[in-house]
Amino acid sequence: MKDFEQRLGQCRDQIDQIDKQLLELLVKRRQVTKRVGELKSQVGMPIFAPEREQQLLDSLKQRADAKAINPQLVEDVFRRIMRDSYKSQDEQGYRCVNPDINKVVVIGGGGQLGSVFVDLFTRTGYPVHIIEKHQWQQAKAIVMDADLVIVAVPINITDEIIKQLSYLPEQCVLADITSIKEQPLAAMLAVHKGPVLGLHPMFGPGVTGFIKQTIIICHGRMADKYQWLLQQFQVWGANNYQVEAAEHDNAMAMVQVMRHFSTACYGYHLMHEQADLEKLLAMSSPIYRLELAMVGRLFAQDPQLYADIIFSNTDNVAMMERFIDRFRDMLVDVKANDKQGFIEKFNQVANWFGDDAQAFLEESSIMLDKAKERE
Amino acid sequence: MKDFEQRLGQCRDQIDQIDKQLLELLVKRRQVTKRVGELKSQVGMPIFAPEREQQLLDSLKQRADAKAINPQLVEDVFRRIMRDSYKSQDEQGYRCVNPDINKVVVIGGGGQLGSVFVDLFTRTGYPVHIIEKHQWQQAKAIVMDADLVIVAVPINITDEIIKQLSYLPEQCVLADITSIKEQPLAAMLAVHKGPVLGLHPMFGPGVTGFIKQTIIICHGRMADKYQWLLQQFQVWGANNYQVEAAEHDNAMAMVQVMRHFSTACYGYHLMHEQADLEKLLAMSSPIYRLELAMVGRLFAQDPQLYADIIFSNTDNVAMMERFIDRFRDMLVDVKANDKQGFIEKFNQVANWFGDDAQAFLEESSIMLDKAKERE
Numbered sequence: 036m037k038d039f040e041q042r043l044g045q046c047r048d049q050i051d052q053i054d055k056q057l058l059e060l061l062v063k064r065r066q067v068t069k070r071v072g073e074l075k076s077q078v079g080m081p082i083f084a085p086e087r088e089q090q091l092l093d094s095l096k097q098r099a100d101a102k103a104i105n106p107q108l109v110e111d112v113f114r115r116i117m118r119d120s121y122k123s124q125d126e127q128g129y130r131c132v133n134p135d136i137n138k139v140v141v142i143g144g145g146g147q148l149g150s151v152f153v154d155l156f157t158r159t160g161y162p163v164h165i166i167e168k169h170q171w172q173q174a175k176a177i178v179m180d181a182d183l184v185i186v187a188v189p190i191n192i193t194d195e196i197i198k199q200l201s202y203l204p205e206q207c208v209l210a211d212i213t214s215i216k217e218q219p220l221a222a223m224l225a226v227h228k229g230p231v232l233g234l235h236p237m238f239g240p241g242v243t244g245f246i247k248q249t250i251i252i253c254h255g256r257m258a259d260k261y262q263w264l265l266q267q268f269q270v271w272g273a274n275n276y277q278v279e280a281a282e283h284d285n286a287m288a289m290v291q292v293m294r295h296f297s298t299a300c301y302g303y304h305l306m307h308e309q310a311d312l313e314k315l316l317a318m319s320s321p322i323y324r325l326e327l328a329m330v331g332r333l334f335a336q337d338p339q340l341y342a343d344i345i346f347s348n349t350d351n352v353a354m355m356e357r358f359i360d361r362f363r364d365m366l367v368d369v370k371a372n373d374k375q376g377f378i379e380k381f382n383q384v385a386n387w388f389g390d391d392a393q394a395f396l397e398e399s400s401i402m403l404d405k406a407k408e409r410e
Numbered sequence: 411m412k413d414f415e416q417r418l419g420q421c422r423d424q425i426d427q428i429d430k431q432l433l434e435l436l437v438k439r440r441q442v443t444k445r446v447g448e449l450k451s452q453v454g455m456p457i458f459a460p461e462r463e464q465q466l467l468d469s470l471k472q473r474a475d476a477k478a479i480n481p482q483l484v485e486d487v488f489r490r491i492m493r494d495s496y497k498s499q500d501e502q503g504y505r506c507v508n509p510d511i512n513k514v515v516v517i518g519g520g521g522q523l524g525s526v527f528v529d530l531f532t533r534t535g536y537p538v539h540i541i542e543k544h545q546w547q548q549a550k551a552i553v554m555d556a557d558l559v560i561v562a563v564p565i566n567i568t569d570e571i572i573k574q575l576s577y578l579p580e581q582c583v584l585a586d587i588t589s590i591k592e593q594p595l596a597a598m599l600a601v602h603k604g605p606v607l608g609l610h611p612m613f614g615p616g617v618t619g620f621i622k623q624t625i626i627i628c629h630g631r632m633a634d635k636y637q638w639l640l641q642q643f644q645v646w647g648a649n650n651y652q653v654e655a656a657e658h659d660n661a662m663a664m665v666q667v668m669r670h671f672s673t674a675c676y677g678y679h680l681m682h683e684q685a686d687l688e689k690l691l692a693m694s695s696p697i698y699r700l701e702l703a704m705v706g707r708l709f710a711q712d713p714q715l716y717a718d719i720i721f722s723n724t725d726n727v728a729m730m731e732r733f734i735d736r737f738r739d740m741l742v743d744v745k746a747n748d749k750q751g752f753i754e755k756f757n758q759v760a761n762w763f764g765d766d767a768q769a770f771l772e773e774s775s776i777m778l779d780k781a782k783e784r785e
Contacts, residue, residue, distance in 0.1 A: 039452070039453050042449055043446065043450075046442050046443075046446045050439060050442050050466075051466075053435050053439045054488070057491075058477070058479075060431055060435070061432075061479055061483070061484065062477045062479050063428055064428045064429075064432075067421050067425050068421075071418065071422070071425075074417055074421065091426075091429070095433060103437075104433075104437050104440055105494055108490065108491070112432075112436070112487055112491065113432075115483065115486050115490065116432075116483070119480055251693060278689070278693065282689070283693065286689060287693075289685050290690055290694065291698065293679075294698065299755075300733070300736055300737045300740050301733075302762075303740060304668075304732070304736045304737075305759075306758065306762040308664060308729070312763070314653070314657070315664065315665055317624075317651055318626060318653065318658065319612065320612035320624065323612075323665045325704075325777065326704065327770070328770040328774040329697075329704075329770075329774055331767045331769075331771070332767065332771040332774045332775075333767075334756070334760040334767040335767035335768045335771040338753045338760070339753065342752050342756070345744060346744060346749055352744055354683070355744070356741070357679070358675070359738060359741075361675055362675045362730075363734060364678075365674065365675050365678060366671075366731070366734070369671070369720060369721060369730070374717045374718075374721055377713075377717050377720070381716065382713060383678075383681065387681040391687055391706055392708075392709040392710035394706075395702070395704075395705075395706030396707040398707075399703040402703075402777060404493075
């Protein structure tokens with residue numbers, strides 16, 4: 036036993052030594068990627084270089100294979116290191132695509148999502164002005180010489196704010212970042228004669244930058260006048276996705292509204308069933324734990340925000356009633372103990388998902404493995 | 411520009427050099443942890459040492475802080491490396507807690523989950539016999555001298571199989587691994603006079619071992635006779651969680667059945683709404699992408715399995731009808747445009763979740779960050 040402890044102790048000392056060296060290398064790597072960020076920012080090269088990333092990972096995984104070490108481990112570790120490296124490069128600032136811009140105005144720029152835009156515009160060297168509620172009296176004077184106005188106010192007052200912007204200079208680009216697009220886009224086109232576009236950033240206020248984030252673009256008017264803005268998003272690392280406003284709203288009703296609402300209902304249900312959360316968690320596999328977390332996280336956030344999203348589109352009520360009908364439809368099978376009926380419906384959906392189902396299974400399995408690490 | 415490219419090239423060469431060294435260290439570390447696995451397996455020490463893990467992480471993060479590198483990066487990278495190290499240690503086999511055991515029989519041991527048990531018992535040096543469907547005629551002869559019989563057959567035939575096991579030797583431990591516990595436990599107690607316990611492994615067939623996995627234990631009879639089995643689970647790295655069968659079934663109805671069923675309904679709904687999956691994905695933020703993946707993954711799996719789980723407990727129908735009522739209840743607010751009503755319900759649930767909501771938000775945010783890496 037003493038021999039065992041001695042040998043285990045030796046191994047652990049070796050591990051500690053290796054870990055120290057690993058840490059040193061991580062520090063060294065960050066210093067170099069910081070320099071890369073500085074260089075790129077000087078010439079305005081995008082931080083996120085997908086080909087370079089893929090090439091790096093491929094060559095590392097190939098070498099991993101040869102060395103009899105799990106290539107998935109190598110991929111996971113280096114992806115995590117690269118994420119940090121993008122962050123360090125982000126801190127170096129960005130090339131300004133349009134240095135002729137005199138003034139960017141973000142209405143509601145003090146808000147959670149608005150301030151992400153303010154921060155990026157500022158760090159890129161654009162002169163940025165914010166209009167908050169109490170400054171609304173001076174709005175007209177502030178936007179008088181603006182080249183870009185972004186409306187980043189809560190969804191329930193977006194329309195009201197847009198309608199007042201009739202005094203914008205004609206060449207000014209007008210945009211909003213509301214999570215619905217048809218209505219605000221129509222309002223902007225009605226109030227302003229110049230270039231107009233609708234934006235929907237597909238990320239929450241928690242992000243530090245746009246790298247690898249999707250931003251939805253709905254065209255309004257005079258696309259050539261706002262091209263610089265789309266290019267700027269790309270320099271920031273964003274993935275611009277252009278789509279019709281109606282199609283966007285339809286998709287959001289399906290995913291965003293429906294998921295938020297049914298998640299809220301599930302929380303409401305758990306409460307009424309007097310579920311014992313602590314015990315549920317103790318008995319949860321990683322997948323249930325993650326699902327519970329996805330429910331619980333909703334209730335740490337602003338109810339007004341969710342209410343605004345859910346109440347923003349009255350078409351959603353009909354769609355959610357159709358969901359209830361389908362839920363009841365499937366429950367009939369359970370009630371009648373008709374397993375075959377249930378399985379038939381299940382197979383229909385499996386066919387409809389096709390190969391995507393398998394891809395989703397693999398994608399989520401990697402996520403669940405990661406969840407396991409944290410316990 | 412030439413100067414820029416040269417300097418960028420130099421930086422990238424440096425990064426490549428650092429990455430090569432990182433890879434070398436990972437290989438070296440795996441060699442040492444493999445040796446640790448061999449040592450531990452010789453003396454039967456558990457592979458997962460929570461204190462050692464925490465101590466290692468703490469000291470690394472502290473050093474990270476001092477070196478001005480993100481401690482979260484360091485934690486994530488080393489957690490991932492440790493997960494791999496557990497796997498390499500798992501491959502070295504385990505100490506056999508009870509070498510007096512003559513025979514372990516796993517009925518349905520060729521199945522997905524059954525084979526995980528067979529694999530671990532075998533690698534730990536227990537003599538393991540499998541009974542599959544076609545060998546059922548010889549079952550009586552096979553179990554005659556068994557010390558442990560584990561029923562690992564599909565849930566819909568568990569009861570039928572258990573009822574036939576009246577011929578087990580009196581000292582033999584009888585256990586099942588069904589995802590419901592009350593009914594099979596009662597059936598086992600009725601058919602067998604000796605030690606009985608119910609098990610519910612909280613993981614799917616994809617796992618390679620028990621490390622960090624939860625296994626639920628429902629006591630049946632003569633706990634002292636099956637203590638060695640619980641200890642063996644611990645040596646395998648499992649987290650044993652003891653609970654009453656009724657309470658377990660209640661919790662599972664809440665989490666497992668309800669979530670599986672409503673996820674199936676959501677897929678059925680998406681199909682009927684003729685959703686364009688590709689576009690939905692393109693427009694998805696990481697959180698929606700993950701939610702869609704959680705829906706899609708269900709349909710890559712065996713419908714019979716899900717049908718069996720959902721149809722196993724008729725109490726669930728009443729509970730799911732209560733869910734519909736609550737869903738409708740909240741939808742009334744939306745229909746009536748009663749935002750205040752919705753927000754009040756939301757706040758009730760937020761109060762009920764208490765501090766857990768914030769904890770869930772943080773936990774899932776880390777997961778969502780990781781999802782982002784993979785895009």
